[in-house]
Amino acid sequence: MKEILDAILASDSTPADFENLPLPESYRAVTVHKDETEMFAGLTTGEKDPRKSLHLDEVPVPELGPGEALVAVMASSVNYNSVWTSIFEPLPTFAFLERYGRTSPLARRHDLPYHIIGSDLAGVVLRTGPGVNAWQPGDEVVAHCLSVELESADGHDDTMLDPEQRIWGFETNFGGLAEIALVKSNQLMPKPAHLTWEEAAAPGLVNSTAYRQLVSRNGAGMKQGDNVLVWGASGGLGSYATQFALAGGATPICVVSSEKKAGICRSMGAEAIIDRSAEGYRFWKDEHTQDPKEWKRFGARIRELTGGEDVDIVFEHPGRETFGASVYVTRKGGTIVTCASTSGYMHSYDNRYLWMNLKRIVGSHFANYREAWEANRLIAKGKIHPTLSKTYPLHETGQAAHDVHRNVHQGKVGVLCLAPREGLGVRDPETRAKHLPAINRFRNV
Template structure:
């Protein structure tokens, strides 16, 4: 272990951290360009075969960047995409980014350090960084923007140079160290542990923009919101946000075990996919059939159709979402884990004045507003399991096979669970059961 890492783990002061040299290399979960073709004509693209954990060179720090000693991170679905090299190898993103020149050339490497979540301790700051200091405990946003781009100042998600950190950039959070822009940082809530804080922001902020932000569905008191995959990373935060906004959460899950966990989150209506009969090829006729069944179930429970459908599942559910929302209702989508080509009957959209709203990530202000909700205890983490960095392949496989609930955390530098709490009073007030409703280990 290098001396800087030892100092971080010992809780060293900012002055002591600055005295220790930055190591020449660090441990990171990564893919390699030489492995890109390994899954051609392979039915089971097992991510445990493509994800490596090993030393990579420490990159130079740009003036607007910080180096963070990562205490914990988590698995997101873009980690699965990266490790299966689908829908395209992420090395294509890195090569394109590197062509911008300057510090961007660092990202075009034969390895890709993954991870779009993270929390830790700032250990170095570029000369252009004024807001953050060595020693600060921070959470990292998954979005990198070019703040010289005019559109970024209207909405960071509209900039052409906006990128998902650790997916469309290198030096992500599933590592002992991460390089991020200073405008990705937020203060870590003191009552959260490292693994709780490191598993929250990508999915929580994405759900916040989809449902709460003025860029999203803008749900309000009394709205009925249909949430597909309601115990997943996005869905479990969506349930909390609907409840906090005074809405009625209708969650769909794939098993009775997940249904029990969903009730623990306080979801108003819990529906097992088997009740709808989902399965087989989703033909236009079956889409309408499933939509009618789901609509009847929801009306039986709450007396009316949904105002909003929260859909990141994609091909397997999207046509049903369009059908089932009420007249004037909204389908908000941020992803397509079951396929990007969506089929739906457009008559039910235009003739009933419904709308489809695309949403991606969250801008910095939305991220900060979302992190504030954690800070005051209105949002709680949804970590179910935590793995050490050495077992990141197993953690990613769990998500790949949809055998998880909530978020799967990864300890990077943190030597054990439960560390990093600096506001014990708030944690004790909220209680462990409240803060860990989905925890399995």
């Protein structure tokens, strides 16, 4: 691994240099273990601690197949799917690996007693398998997390509809929280040249997810002038939704849980902000009963901020805790678009407010190839910026996941894999200088 890192850090390394580097027999990776899936039995979700379940193991380098690439990972980041994996909710991910392993002899590589997690990376291509022509050793890349087979016609118009669609590093093995990752070559995209490794690794999953959910015709199809309610507007997903709304001529109504997070939204340019903690919204009276009066109070507050207008789009991801309110406050004919359920999967809402007011609920999951590429292009052009707030070394990934699980983070939490320190990997300092305050916005909190 030292030879690989030296070649990446050297300014004169060529593709041939990388191609001729010997691959190590093993590498360090963050894993969960199949024989520990019951370790949190009897505990509530909040009591489960990723620091106990995430391990830093030495694992063998996987076999490289057709259409695949091995990437030296300089940096990665923690997403909520990493948290779900670490606490074995809603089910252990080994069920995904077993199912995938049954699909082909090559896929059997993924069905292991350990799961290497992580759905983001920024790094350098080391090897490519047969049939890969667009990438070569030495290319600096980021990876999106869509893994598909595309042997069925179902996915040819929208790759997210492929029957064999999976999220890399969550429903497949050999993820990005490691020193080496195995990806399909069509997951690779050019690394934005003005960003460091850790900054470039941060947007991937959440940026692409927010793009499809909010901007794409497959999601809400946001247009200029729309009012967009963004839950968790300073978080991993919400921070990109807020940027997309502002960049697209819409008005984000940012819902946050503290004055510090409200300040982050203001620094992005948002003006309509609701601090739900300070204003004391309680949408549930108890575990089984929601409070419509609180929905109404919340809707009235939104209209105060918008000049009397209801929201056209609700950017939903908390799920159970907020969904009833989201359906209620959306304008007639508006859209609730949901991509997650971090507070619970079983949603409850008053359907009268949906059907009688012609509202739509749209499910949105990650992004197809084109959407991921467009989202990354906006990062590379400096139109949308990383929201990295803090970075941990690889051996402290458990703490990074703990931060995200406890919601004590801002934006995205990064992880240095092979990169020996922060600040490396910038190839376009001129573009970086133009956007440095925005790049560091979440760092300066």
